[in-house]
Amino acid sequence: MNNLKIKIFKIVLFLTIVVFNENIYSQLVTNGNFEVSDTGVVTGNEVKGWLIQVAESISPAPVFEIIDDTYQNGNKALKISIGAIATNQWDIQIVADSIPSENEKTYYYSIWAKAEKPGAQVNFTVGNYSYSEYAALRPANLTTEWKEFKLTFSVSDNQTIIRAPIHLNYAGNVGNVIYIDNLKIIAEDFGKTPIIVEAESGIVGSNFLTEQDGDITFVKTSKNYIGLSFPEDSNSVISYQVTVEDSGKYNLFAKVRVGSGTFNDDSFFAGKGFGDKNDTSANDWVFVNGLGSAGFSAVEDYVNDFGIAGSEVWKWINVTKNFFPVDSTQEYFYVSLDSLTNTFQIGSREDGLDFDKFAFGKANLFYTVNDLENTLPGSETMEGPDSSKFYQGPPYAEGMPKFLGNAYGDIQDNIFQNYWNQLTPGNAGKWGSVANSIDTLRWNWNGLDRAYNCAKDNNLIFKNHTLIWGQQQPSWISTLDSAQQIKYIETWIRKVGERYPDIDMIDVVNEPLVNHNPPDGINGRANYKKALGGNGVTGWDWVIKSFELARKYLPNSELILNDYGIINDNSATTSYLQIIKILNDRGLIDGIGVQGHRFELENTSTSTLKYNLDRLTATGLPIYISELDLGNIGDTGTPNDAKQLELYKKYFPVLWQHPGVKGITLWGYLEGQMWQTTCYLVHTDGEARPALDWLVQYIKDNPVGVEEDLSIIPDRFELEQNYPNPFNPITSINYNIAYTTKVSLKIFDILGREIQTLVNEVKSPGRYNISFNAQNISSGVYFYQLTAGNFSSIKKLIVLK
Secondary structure (H helix, E strand, C coil): CCHHHCCCCECCCECCEEECCHHHHCCCCCCCCCCCCCCEEECCCCCCCEEEEECCCCCCCCEEEEECCCCCCCCCEEEEEECCCCCCHHHEEEEEEEEECCCCCEEEEEEEEEECCCCCEEEEEEECCCCCEEEEEEEEECCCCCEEEEEEEECCCCCCEEEEEEECCCHHHCCEEEEEEEEEEEECCCCCCCEEEEHHHCCCCCCEEEEEECCEEEEEECCCCCCCCCCCCCCCECCEEEECCCCEEEEEEEEEEECCCHHHCCCEEEECCCCCCCCCCHHHEEEECCHHHCEECCCCCECCCCECCCCCCEEEEEHHHHHCCCCCCCCCCEEECCECEEEECEEECECCEEEEEEEEEECCCECEHHHHHHCCCCECCCCCCCHHHCCCCCCCCCCCCCEEEEEECCCCCCCHHHHCCEEEECCCCCHHHHCCCCCHHHCCCHHHHHHHHHHHHCCCEEEEEEEECCCCCCHHHHHCCHHHHHHHHHHHHHHHHHHCCCCCEEEEEECCCCCCCCCECHHHCCECCHHHCCCCCCCCHHHHHHHHHHHHHCCCCEEEEEECCCCCCHHHHHHHHHHHHHHHHCCCCCEEEECCCHHHHCCCCHHHHHHHHHHHHCCCCCEEEEEECCCCHHHCCCCCHHHHHHHHHHHHHHHHHCCCEEEEEECCCECCCCCCCCCCCECCCCCECHHHHHHHHHHHHCCCCCCCECCCCCCCCEECCCECCCECCEEEEEEEECCCEEEEEEEEECCCCEEEEEEEEEECCEEEEEEEECCCCCCEEEEEEEEECCEEEEEEEEECC
């Protein structure tokens, strides 16, 4: 096994590559702006790329002259002085000659012209050598200012060489001077094709390795580097001279493979724009980090947003759009017409990140994986599936007392709000996705902005995810001392609160349990737990500090603790309850997050889930199922509709109907865009899987957890038997109110002593539900009494501990 299979080192390396092909990168007209011709009078074929043709009968003959004192672009133009004319429009003409073409291809023709005096006219034409025209502007009326004239044409007669004559034989031109400049004929895909740069094609430095993976030749480094602002040195420099077809702003793409170390194998440096960079200047470089959960691998995927591809697969990343700082004053990869060839440099930081190739594509275009792989033109719009085939709304749980939400992915999603009434960002809310640089002014909020705006624009509940976590955190944070770390942690939380003032709820700490994912530096996790206070006196001081900061900077948000493997494990629930009590005693926690991934639920008994949900509900805090996904057992094999439906029927009712659960967030729904690949609910063509059809009908039939439902007006007062009964420690009591009146609902012991008042207020007509928490009373028989106006009813309940 070679040393590339072992997790080794980190480094920086610069890449500079040479790519040039004169035939590909020039427009089709040779010398269209006359720049390669010497100044002076010219005749016949003395102008490269052109033929000057004048009828012998014309006297005085027109004078054609290359000049450098009047021009539209560049430094030269063609001047034509006309003293007499003949019979035909083409008796005075200059012809752009030997222009390559392809059959059935569309081309754009553009030329600039003006005259010294008004009244000048010319014909701009393009055709074959049999004098058939594909397009013509006849006549074009010139003004005394430079003016652009355009044509669009297609070659339909199988010609591979065409011509573009300009006719000047018009009476209005006699005694006048005409200027011509910058004739350009380009194919419709001109400038749209990505420029591909093979990573191994440069001069390899001593710290640079070239390896083979099947038919892919890729590069990586032989040592690691821990710097965060600029490359280590210039020992691994490779220079690429990248030549593009057209001017404009370009995006940088990279085809990479993240190693088994995931977030320890996923960073590099990119030069901030074209040009030679100073390897000791932070202003010249962008630190690109967080590639472990970014990018696209499916051929039809547009490489536009952050992406969700994982590690150990070849994938394309849109580097500029998602990892460069947002700075409207800086054109990072801008190319001018005067300089189509530029130097490009990158620095490789971690040995576990493999580079296959880079690409540059016009920033206003969209490129799929297939476009980048096969050097195909980009598109002006992203062509997604027909949205009319997807569910058109309203959200499934709209108007219900419990929300049914979903994770908002890192791919643009314009149909999300049709399905769900709550939104959680998938990766965009994680610190590592925002803070690729230690410079807070360069933090990239694009993905989180998009998720937040989607929620607020569509009146969805916005639950942000997450502030503190051991995974997907900035790699630079672990290199700082505790004093610096706490400063950046507080800055991070403060900026979230300032930028998103209407966050409804937020996962403050994610996966804090020991051996889950606290930021303790173990197993590659971020290492800043000590800066937050470490275990401290309580054992959870670092969690307390996190919630204190969240309460300070997000005072209007519901603060939530979130973890996995809880309700399927009695011991984990016990540990979780210890943290919750510590936070609850200090008034720092508002809700409990319980992840619901398939690997937590698929082999768990429903009684265990109910038991632990009861234990969490006894805290008096609402429970939110935060990351529910169900599919194949083990998430392996071809997606099995029957198995997914079976699992949803088994587990979803336990979660949805439990009185302590106030909302459920699924962890993705679209095919090809989920972490657990068999767990999607909607196919790419919009068709729902059977599990989703069942789920939708189930919640319609079971809008549980209602405290007040005025849409249902009972015709009589009623007190229902509590459920479950016997219970420990939570039970649910339903009752009906027929008309507006003062209502009381009280609990009594067997001796008739009042234990607790559950309701004591005026109620409107409707059906009501309330939970009774018997955590603080002993086992035994108790009674509950509903009094409403002249109505009174008593029923028995049993606490069994």
